[in-house]
Amino acid sequence: MNEHGERGLLGPKTVPVLMPGAPLDQTYDYLVPAGLAVEPGCFVLVPFGPQTRIGVVWDTPQGDQSRAVDPKKMKAITERLDVPPLPAVSLRFAEWISGYTLSPLGLVARMTMSAQAAFEPQKPRFGVRIVAGAQEPPRMTPARRRALDIAADGLIRVKSALATEAQCSTGVVDGLVASGNLVEVAVPERRYPVPDPEHRETQFTDAQAEAVHALVSSVDGDGFSVSLLDGVTGSGKTEVYFEAVAQTLRKGRQALIMLPEIALTGQFMSRFVARFGCQPAEWHSALSPAERGRVWKAAASGEARVIVGARSALFLPYADLGLVIVDEEHDAGFKQDDRVHYQARDMSVVRGSLGKFPVVLASATPSIESHVNARTGRYRQIVLPGRFTGADLPDVKAIDLRRDPPEKGQWLSPVLVGALTETLAQRQQSLLFLNRRGYAPLTLCRACGHRVECPQCTAWLVEHRFRRRLNCHHCGFSLAMPEACPKCHEEGALVACGPGVERVAEEVRERFPEARVALLSSDLIPGLEEMRQIIGEIESGEVDIIIGTQIVAKGHNFPLLATVGIVDGDLGLSMGADPRAGERTFQLLHQVTGRAGRAMTKGRGFVQTHMPDHPVMEAIISGDRESFLDREIDMRRRGLLPPFGRLAALVISARDKDLAEKFAREVARRAPPSDRIAVLGPAEAPIAVVRGRHRWRLLVKAPREANIQDYLRQWGEALPRIAGDLRLAVDVDPYNF
Numbered sequence: 001m002n003e004h005g006e007r008g009l010l011g012p013k014t015v016p017v018l019m020p021g022a023p024l025d026q027t028y029d030y031l032v033p034a035g036l037a038v039e040p041g042c043f044v045l046v047p048f049g050p051q052t053r054i055g056v057v058w059d060t061p062q063g064d065q066s067r068a069v070d071p072k073k074m075k076a077i078t079e080r081l082d083v084p085p086l087p088a089v090s091l092r093f094a095e096w097i098s099g100y101t102l103s104p105l106g107l108v109a110r111m112t113m114s115a116q117a118a119f120e121p122q123k124p125r126f127g128v129r130i131v132a133g134a135q136e137p138p139r140m141t142p143a144r145r146r147a148l149d150i151a152a153d154g155l156i157r158v159k160s161a162l163a164t165e166a167q168c169s170t171g172v173v174d175g176l177v178a179s180g181n182l183v184e185v186a187v188p189e190r191r192y193p194v195p196d197p198e199h200r201e202t203q204f205t206d207a208q209a210e211a212v213h214a215l216v217s218s219v220d221g222d223g224f225s226v227s228l229l230d231g232v233t234g235s236g237k238t239e240v241y242f243e244a245v246a247q248t249l250r251k252g253r254q255a256l257i258m259l260p261e262i263a264l265t266g267q268f269m270s271r272f273v274a275r276f277g278c279q280p281a282e283w284h285s286a287l288s289p290a291e292r293g294r295v296w297k298a299a300a301s302g303e304a305r306v307i308v309g310a311r312s313a314l315f316l317p318y319a320d321l322g323l324v325i326v327d328e329e330h331d332a333g334f335k336q337d338d339r340v341h342y343q344a345r346d347m348s349v350v351r352g353s354l355g356k357f358p359v360v361l362a363s364a365t366p367s368i369e370s371h372v373n374a375r376t377g378r379y380r381q382i383v384l385p386g387r388f389t390g391a392d393l394p395d396v397k398a399i400d401l402r403r404d405p406p407e408k409g410q411w412l413s414p415v416l417v418g419a420l421t422e423t424l425a426q427r428q429q430s431l432l433f434l435n436r437r438g439y440a441p442l443t444l445c446r447a448c449g450h451r452v453e454c455p456q457c458t459a460w461l462v463e464h465r466f467r468r469r470l471n472c473h474h475c476g477f478s479l480a481m482p483e484a485c486p487k488c489h490e491e492g493a494l495v496a497c498g499p500g501v502e503r504v505a506e507e508v509r510e511r512f513p514e515a516r517v518a519l520l521s522s523d524l525i526p527g528l529e530e531m532r533q534i535i536g537e538i539e540s541g542e543v544d545i546i547i548g549t550q551i552v553a554k555g556h557n558f559p560l561l562a563t564v565g566i567v568d569g570d571l572g573l574s575m576g577a578d579p580r581a582g583e584r585t586f587q588l589l590h591q592v593t594g595r596a597g598r599a600m601t602k603g604r605g606f607v608q609t610h611m612p613d614h615p616v617m618e619a620i621i622s623g624d625r626e627s628f629l630d631r632e633i634d635m636r637r638r639g640l641l642p643p644f645g646r647l648a649a650l651v652i653s654a655r656d657k658d659l660a661e662k663f664a665r666e667v668a669r670r671a672p673p674s675d676r677i678a679v680l681g682p683a684e685a686p687i688a689v690v691r692g693r694h695r696w697r698l699l700v701k702a703p704r705e706a707n708i709q710d711y712l713r714q715w716g717e718a719l720p721r722i723a724g725d726l727r728l729a730v731d732v733d734p735y736n737f
């Protein structure tokens with residue numbers, strides 16, 4: 001009986017609750033204590049076995065209800081948390097992703113609460129402010145004087161911050177509080193300013209204006225649509241999609257801009273400020289836990305109107321999301337290969353369709369998938385044909401390394417060295433690109449031929465000369481550079497084979513001692529601020545030669561860059577099994593060479609290659625993207641590869657080599673028979689051992705119309721229990737082969 005003395009006809013109220021974080025597909029029913037209001041999406045504390053856990057109230061029971069709790073044993077919700085509830089669309093989105101990726105709903109739901117701090121009670125922070133008109137303290141010391149002078153501006157400061165600024169102890173600050181000169185006040189929560197859609201009016205070219213019109217009308221259309229904004233680098237895609245963001249703001253809704261390399265977005269942020277008058281909220285892995293909590297809540301309350309974020313920003317609990325932009329939509333960084341395997345670009349399209357709002361995919365080199373969707377009319381294609389400045393795209397030449405090789409022990413061919421010399425003489429910038437961190441990818445013993453390998457992976461250790469270490473790029477294993485061969489113990493016999501960016505930098509410094517060189521590689525730059533600073537120096541012309549890995553390929557606009565050299569154009573093509581190898585190499589080389597000559601002079605690009613006749617090289621050099629696409633699309637169609645067919649990978653791993661192989665064969669034997677779906681393998685994964693785990697892979701290939709999830713589910717039910725050290729990962733739409 002409740003407090004009104006009634007006994008509900010339906011018995012006491014119960015609700016299904018999901019435990020985020022648990023690898024469970026299932027909700028459990030809980031009693032709702034009288035007087036507690038709960039609604040779907042709200043966060044609650046519940047007893048779960050011996051623990052208390054955070055749960056989300058779901059609207060309909062999920063999973064196998066035959067395992068539902070016996071009503072007599074049913075427990076009650078302990079408390080409702082003071083956190084905004086997840087909107088219904090977030091619940092549907094989590095269910096959709098769970099069904100598509102075959103990941104337990106609990107793990108997917110975990111991604112929507114990726115800010116622990118938002119769920120913990122927040123202690124208000126206290127600071128101090130000056131008390132105007134108070135009497136001077138009876139004992140005025142120099143330290144007190146400094147503190148009061150700084151506080152004189154009336155701002156609120158945290159005690160320790162004021163003490164640091166005044167070069168005194170916090171005791172001095174406490175003394176001033178005691179004397180009544182300072183008063184303790186709560187520091188206001190950080191507010192998210194509202195970006196102003198009318199802050200600046202942009203003058204668009206005719207082509208841009210047409211694109212703006214198309215995007216703005218898709219926002220006005222009040223429904224789901226996908227637009228592919230396809231324009232060469234420098235054509236103004238960012239300026240154009242800002243107008244879609246502005247229109248979304250005018251309608252009072254939230255917008256998400258997803259970028260693959262959020263850490264490198266200093267330049268992006270200043271352009272955002274120029275257009276909208278304030279910073280957007282940022283969401284990425286470099287945020288502090290407290291900041292994560294704040295952004296999460298601000299997304300949930302609707303206070304954060306525009307969020308710029310990495311792929312995980314898609315799972316924030318937006319109060320009213322009305323637009324998603326996926327910039328550099330072709331970038332493989334949108335694919336997550338950890339726990340829940342998902343492709344954030346594709347999932348943003350799902351999010352748009354559930355939330356009934358437009359999605360904009362932007363790139364200078366869209367993915368084959370998006371091209372096909374545009375060609376078949378599923379996506380609207382919006383093309384920006386030329387650069388905003390009117391500058392031409394750079395001339396790109398191949399340097400045939402078979403005919404024009406570098407000198408022995410060097411990596412830059414005479415033609416490329418000539419181009420660098422010329423560019424330097426003209427006081428312009430050059431960029432040398434090599435997608436390989438470190439000094440040398442292989443260390444070899446001259447005496448015994450031993451190759452230094454990672455003890456835990458099928459991989460050579462990469463020499464990092466600045467740090468004097470050998471590192472594994474797969475598991476992070478690291479070893480101080482040995483003096484002698486680890487195998488035959490011959491002193492001084494180890495030699496570096498092949499180039500990494502550090503080695504290219506060494507060669508450049510020897511050849512051009514007068515040039516100012518910047519080396520950009522993620523392992524050499526400690527943090528976000530340092531990165532943004534180096535980028536700033538490049539933009540302002542304090543650097544002559546930039547040498548970098550793929551972190552220079554993305555998003556930056558180097559206005560003074562005239563010459564680009566690709567040190568090893570073939571690098572991505574020798575990757576073997578990856579069906580996207582050609583596409584990716586094309587995208588990467590096009591993006592990098594496209595950095596040249598964006599502002600002033602006509603840029604030049606040079607690609608060092610052993611295969612100048614390869615279709616990818618031909619497309620890069622001729623700039624004939626369409627015929628490359630035709631070929632690539634045709635090849636995918638004939639091979640039933642994505643997007644014409646569906647792929648999934650099963651990766652079986654174990655520390656024990658035989659166990660992994662035996663289990664992989666067992667899994668293969670139990671594949672349900674099908675005349676449409678093919679199972680390939682098992683075969684050792686391309687990197688057969690990672691972190692000491694032996695990995696075997698099965699590939700599932702299905703025609704587009706087939707339901708690959710149903711097939712995999714059926715297969716899963718036929719498998720023996722996965723116990724002990726064995727692991728089985730399912731990757732629907734695998735990217736990284």
Ligand code: ADP
Pocket residue numbers: 202203204205208231232233234235236237238239240388389557
């Ligand atoms: P993309 O994203 O296609 O590479 P951007 O939007 O970065 O192109 O534009 C390239 C450069 O041209 C930027 O410096 C940008 O500010 C400038 N730009 C593009 N369109 C305009 C415009 N309509 N008015 C002023 N500047 C523009």
Ligand code: ZN
Pocket residue numbers: 454455456457459472473474475476477691
């Ligand atoms: Zn390793």
